[in-house]
Amino acid sequence: MDGNGRWAKARRLPRVAGHRRGVQAAREVVRAAGDLGLEVLTLYAFSSENWRRPAEEISDLMGLLRRFIVDDIDELADAGVRLRVIGDYQAFQPDVVRLIDGAIARTASNGKTTLVIALNYGSHNELARGARLLAERVQRGEMAPSEITAETLSEALYTADLPPVDLLIRTSGERRLSNFLLWQTAYAELLFVDTLWPDFGKVELAAALQDFGRRERRFGGL
Numbered sequence: 574m575d576g577n578g579r580w581a582k583a584r585r586l587p588r589v590a591g592h593r594r595g596v597q598a599a600r601e602v603v604r605a606a607g608d609l610g611l612e613v614l615t616l617y618a619f620s621s622e623n624w625r626r627p628a629e630e631i632s633d634l635m636g637l638l639r640r641f642i643v644d645d646i647d648e649l650a651d652a653g654v655r656l657r658v659i660g661d662y663q664a665f666q667p668d669v670v671r672l673i674d675g676a677i678a679r680t681a682s683n684g685k686t687t688l689v690i691a692l693n694y695g696s697h698n699e700l701a702r703g704a705r706l707l708a709e710r711v712q713r714g715e716m717a718p719s720e721i722t723a724e725t726l727s728e729a730l731y732t733a734d735l736p737p738v739d740l741l742i743r744t745s746g747e748r749r750l751s752n753f754l755l756w757q758t759a760y761a762e763l764l765f766v767d768t769l770w771p772d773f774g775k776v777e778l779a780a781a782l783q784d785f786g787r788r789e790r791r792f793g794g795l
């Protein structure tokens with residue numbers, strides 16, 4: 574969800590104003606995802622590298638996350654959205670962890686759209702954690718080293734029961750993956766748009782899906 578800071582700067586507003594508009598955009602995109610029939614929508618809200626930001630901005634982001642869960646959980650639950658979180662969100666403050674766990678539990682049996690929020694997430698950490706989990710199983714004698722395969726490693730990631738990524742959209746003109754779902758995007762279509770995240774909404778999502786529909790996907794075949 575890139576470009577919140579630049580959106581605010583262009584309006585001579587504090588960065589938090591851009592993040593606030595970013596949450597509004599997220600709300601609109603989640604609704605649109607349901608309307609457009611998307612099975613899974615993942616939003617990258619806080620990376621494991623975002624701790625490098627000033628304490629005040631981190632605190633603002635945590636405040637927005639709290640508000641988003643408190644204010645939106647009813648609507649999400651009613652709309653049949655299942656909330657999932659990927660990343661080490663247990664490192665957040667205890668009240669945030671409780672809110673997240675409550676929202677996950679409350680929406681666990683919903684099946685229309687899965688909203689995945691990446692929080693304190695980084696692909697390298699996720700892959701190292703997955704490798705560690707498998708190594709511990711080997712050490713306990715529960716599996717053999719030869720059983721460490723692409724499949725068992727996939728199952729040891731946060732995204733275990735989610736499908737691979739079909740389309741990755743990066744906003745604000747950045748053309749990097751920035752440690753996001755590196756394993757899961759092996760065959761994803763990549764779309765880089767110049768739109769800043771606060772300006773990204775239903776129209777932009779629908780256009781992205783149209784673009785995706787024109788791609789020819791061969792998955793290594795002919």
Ligand code: FPP
Nearest residue numbers: 574575576577578579592595596599618637
């Ligand atoms: C990227 O813009 C945005 C973020 C690092 C934070 C996004 C998180 C939120 C808006 C809060 C939680 C929201 C939800 C929906 C759970 P940037 O600050 O890197 O922008 P810039 O590149 O223009 O500076």
